[in-house]
Amino acid sequence: MFGTYSAASWKETLNPAQLEAVTCGDGPVLVIAGAGTGKTWTLACRVAHLIQSGVPPERILLLTFSRRAAREMLARAGRLVDRERTGKVWGGTFHATANRLLRLHGRGLGLSTDFTVLDQADMADLMDLIRSDQHPTRDKRERRFPKKDTLVAIYSRMVNAGEPLSGVLEHAFPWCRDDGDGIRAIFAEYTRRKRTQNVLDYDDLLLYWRALGETSAGADVARMFEHVLVDEYQDTNPLQAQILQSLRPPNVNRNLMVVGDDAQAIYAFRAASIRNILDFPIHFPGARRITLEQNYRSTRPILDVSNAVIAQARERFPKDLWPVRPGGARPVLLTCVDENEQSAQVCEQILEHREQGVPLRHQSVLFRTGHHSDLLELELTRRNIPFVKYGGLKFLESAHIKDALALMRVLENSRDEVSWFRVLQLLDGIGPAGARAIMHAIGVRSVAADDPLRTFLETPPRVPDAAREGLESLRSTLADCTLVDGSLPPAAELARIRKFCEPLVEARYSSPRARLQDIEQLEQVAGGYSSRSRFLSELALDPPSATSDLAGPPLLDEDYLILSTVHSAKGGEWDVVHVIHAADGMIPSDMSTSNQDEIEEERRLFYVALTRARDNLYVYFPLRFYRRPRGMDDAYHYAQLTRFLPESVQSLFEQRAVGTASSPEPGAPASVDTLLTQLWSG
DNA sequence: TTTTGAAGTCTCTCC
């Protein structure tokens, strides 16, 4: 269905509801689109239709949940009109778009347009720095104060939900309720420092974009766009909804199309609110509503299971998906004796489908959290099955990459205290206290002082003997990068930084070679950029989501399996989908079972996973799994099948049980099945 | 006083 079409014929591929969405005229439109109903295709066609109707592509704004989604959608639209024109469409996430717009129009808000962007880890580091400033002697007997990641989570929720601190603490972080004053003080200082350091965090990007709407530049920005389209609207938050309102003031125009599915809302933890979809007709009076219910993706048996799972949801908009595709195999529920058996079974099924002609890249393995695939990855490697993993532990989060980037950021913004703090502690003999002393000496935090970087290079700070050699190496590296006439291309700069890091990485980390290669990979990525500031902000806003993203475009004939968290799999579809760890405590995660809303979100998450499958769906349930021992408990636990598959839903599956406790070989005798069945239903 | 190393704890999802 996604082949190439002539300009006239592609509209014939659309069903009536899709066609209505694609060709509808001006004004606000809400498209409720169930899983697999051709939502992406419809949006791509809408873009193509607008361009064909004479809307200049640069006056179309397409907001998506990831940059990858925007790229794919515009690539499809490009096949319908032409690449040259679709390339001019504004596309990307809210955050990336804010970044672009604020660099163009942020002056009126008192922003200097060469700001740097803090990612979540940077936010946490700055919070931590402030926390230890405000409580220099942490009393250990005192009750624990919220950790830096918690502080960031509280702060982000407050901003994105637009809810006062007290309310956020009460509803979402009740265990921090009594620390309100301390938290408030940290937030105030956090905000102050961000401003003096000329940095914006993720939340600021949205806040300033909204603020832009209230300035005179805001009207200009609104007028820039004739049409605004938003994908995955169910996962936007109140702040983003306000941005859309500021972007579509009644006196400019109200051309706004949002597309979403309440049954697939899985970002409440990021303050996303289903109210955005519910209240859309209130925010944009006269909104037209179109529902897409015809499912093109999955066969009936897969849809039956998915519908049965979501039907148990506490509340939802009634919406039935009906399949277009006939026939199809029953989904398979595999009860495995343990996690090793699960890994082995996944490999077996994958290879069998490949034998039957389904290449690896049309199959995927989905799981709740990044480390759920650890064992499987070992097994895949052992069997030489190539794979690419999305989501989970990210490349940019590893310490050595952050070290290298911190050096670049000091060059970019010499008042970036988080980066200085990190860079200086790379030196032997310099710990937190030493780093603070140096930062004070070169005036990183005093607004009036000269450029701290120049001070650092011109007058070397006093350091203990152990740090002398490292300090000189650091100074000459930084000097090298600044004194070359003009500015060095980012890749060349990183090459020098890598030289500096080499001895450190070798001394500090266990597998230095792999880590140095990581930095080389980063150099490769940097090769695509001519400006350091662009490189750094793109990296913060669109981090490589898989290691393969860094290795450059994979060879066309290369075949590899996709491993992904369910969150990262949103919007994807595969012929064969394997959902692993369908046990209570995994799905739903036992960190998300404290209240009904969280459980409902986990249910939708499971639904999203199931609905990714086109032809074959496998759900794996490991009976026995390892969990790090807590207290006297045994390290091995017996699990219950996920609560989202009650008896009535199980019966829609073909059920198999494999493995025995003593021999983890496939093909257990039939009697084991009944034993296992008793275990999960008893 | 500050750094450094060792032992112990706990780990979700993403822009």
Next chain:
DNA sequence: GACTTCAAAA
């Protein structure tokens, strides 16, 4: 693997 805590060494 990353972070915290604690104690020894500089």
